[in-house]
Amino acid sequence: MCDQTFLVNVFGSCDKCFKQRALRPVFIRSQQLSYCSVCAALMAAEGLHENETLASLKSEAESLKSKLEEERAKLHDVELHQVAERVEALGQFVMKTRRTLKGHGNKVLCMDWCKDKRRIVSSSQDGKVIVWDSFTTNKEHAVTMPCTWVMACAYAPSGCAIACGGLDNKCSVYPLTFDKNENMAAKKKSVAMHTNYLSACSFTNSDMQILTASGDGTCALWDVESGQLLQSFHGHGADVLCLDLAPSETGNTFVSGGCDKKAMVWDMRSGQCIQSFETHESDINSVRYYPSGDAFASGSDDATCRLYDLRADREVAIYSKESIIFGASSVDFSLSGRLLFAGYNDYTINVWDVLKGSRVSILFGHENRVSTLRVSPDGTAFCSGSWDHTLRVWA
Amino acid sequence: MAVGLDQIEKMPAVHVEDLSEKDKLKMEVAQLRKEAKLQRQQVSKCSEEIKKYIEARCGEDPLVKGIPEDKNPYKEKAGCTIS
Numbered sequence: 162m163c164d165q166t167f168l169v170n171v172f173g174s175c176d177k178c179f180k181q182r183a184l185r186p187v188f189i190r191s192q193q194l195s196y197c198s199v200c201a202a203l204m205a206a207e208g209l210h211e212n213e214t215l216a217s218l219k220s221e222a223e224s225l226k227s228k229l230e231e232e233r234a235k236l237h238d239v240e241l242h243q244v245a246e247r248v249e250a251l252g253q254f255v256m257k258t259r260r261t262l263k264g265h266g267n268k269v270l271c272m273d274w275c276k277d278k279r280r281i282v283s284s285s286q287d288g289k290v291i292v293w294d295s296f297t298t299n300k301e302h303a304v305t306m307p308c309t310w311v312m313a314c315a316y317a318p319s320g321c322a323i324a325c326g327g328l329d330n331k332c333s334v335y336p337l338t339f340d341k342n343e344n345m346a347a348k349k350k351s352v353a354m355h356t357n358y359l360s361a362c363s364f365t366n367s368d369m370q371i372l373t374a375s376g377d378g379t380c381a382l383w384d385v386e387s388g389q390l391l392q393s394f395h396g397h398g399a400d401v402l403c404l405d406l407a408p409s410e411t412g413n414t415f416v417s418g419g420c421d422k423k424a425m426v427w428d429m430r431s432g433q434c435i436q437s438f439e440t441h442e443s444d445i446n447s448v449r450y451y452p453s454g455d456a457f458a459s460g461s462d463d464a465t466c467r468l469y470d471l472r473a474d475r476e477v478a479i480y481s482k483e484s485i486i487f488g489a490s491s492v493d494f495s496l497s498g499r500l501l502f503a504g505y506n507d508y509t510i511n512v513w514d515v516l517k518g519s520r521v522s523i524l525f526g527h528e529n530r531v532s533t534l535r536v537s538p539d540g541t542a543f544c545s546g547s548w549d550h551t552l553r554v555w556a
Numbered sequence: 557m558a559v560g561l562d563q564i565e566k567m568p569a570v571h572v573e574d575l576s577e578k579d580k581l582k583m584e585v586a587q588l589r590k591e592a593k594l595q596r597q598q599v600s601k602c603s604e605e606i607k608k609y610i611e612a613r614c615g616e617d618p619l620v621k622g623i624p625e626d627k628n629p630y631k632e633k634a635g636c637t638i639s
Contacts, residue, residue: 206582259630497613
């Protein structure tokens with residue numbers, strides 16, 4: 162298990178705004194003070210703008226934005242699908258539902274695979290979180306949350322715990338036990354506390370830390386054992402709906418997507434936003450890193466999925482069709498990154514050829530919106546969850 | 557200072573509306589200046605790398621090449637016959 166130590170922030174009263182927050186050291190005229198992350202960011206910004214007026218700031222923002230556009234455009238010498246013209250086309254796909262997991266009493270909102278490639282955790286509007294064995298379709302664990310709309314759930318890397326949350330504004334961790342006499346709910350540990358709904362959560366490389374995204378516009382990194390806030394990420398202008406951690410080889414970053422139509426890439430250690438992308442025309446419901454970590458895909462209410470390359474710092478492909486007018490709720494890549502699976506609000510799953518930009522297959526089966534979709538850890542299957550109360554495993 | 561288990565640490569409520577227009581713009585300009593300094597690569601180079609990455613792994617991608625029925629853990633459960 163990876164031992165990542167992050168700078169543990171002191172928690173106390175900010176020297177500037179006096180609110181009780183996680184603090185970091187700042188230096189003003191050689192004096193060390195403790196500021197919260199917001200005051201620290203404002204101070205950094207202030208240092209650059211002594212006597213700026215609102216108007217001059219606005220014009221600087223505009224000119225920087227057009228400069229960024231220009232710089233990005235200069236490097237846009239070709240389209241991804243042009244580079245892929247000579248790549249062999251994919252054959253016919255025969256993917257069908259192999260298992261249907263029934264048991265939720267209401268809309269399935271989220272699901273995640275266990276690293277053992279067979280167990281699945283799912284959460285629902287009815288407040289229930291269920292752990293399934295996808296091979297046998299047996300339910301192995303079930304817990305009822307004190308709230309409805311459990312919008313996020315995640316499996317711990319060890320397979321020994323799950324995390325979930327939603328309208329309770331929290332992220333809670335439940336250890337999984339096979340002792341029939343133990344009540345799962347009794348061992349519940351509240352880890353994260355936001356000021357609005359929890360929209361997404363993910364363990365980092367170990368069971369010790371959890372990353373959360375919330376309707377309060379922030380993302381946060383928490384220590385599971387103590388519940389302490391390790392780092393907070395501010396920058397989205399509206400609800401954050403999704404997040405995904407970079408594959409471990411690529412280092413400590415993650416991407417988030419929100420209702421402000423932006424996808425933002427963050428440095429987990431510093432809390433800083435490294436890059437941001439704003440080409441979608443509506444809420445971004447899902448973001449997923451490409452297997453190499455050099456790119457990520459997004460699915461949006463604007464009915465498109467897009468691929469953003471991090472080294473080129475721009476969108477490099479758009480997956481859309483005139484006939485697709487409903488939002489994409491969830492996206493994931495196949496093992497090699499050749500296929501992009503996307504679940505839509507029109508009840509279908511579209512399979513896209515990532516390189517050529519064309520749709521290779523459309524899968525029917527769900528009887529309501531597809532709300533969540535993940536490919537299994539070894540790439541042999543993928544699972545979709547829907548408002549029709551079921552989950553389907555496709556292979 | 558460790559936070560006791562009974563004091564669940566609250567996420568600082570930084571609602572963007574709480575900041576003044578000027579403060580928001582200052583943060584935005586500071587962020588844009590950082591982003592403007594980013595080293596970028598040609599799309600052709602990056603796309604070439606994505607293509608190579610995929611081509612190297614495509615052959616081993618179960619969902620792309622398909623899995624023979626007998627090796628698929630999700631194959632339809634066959635009926636049993638008792639003889």
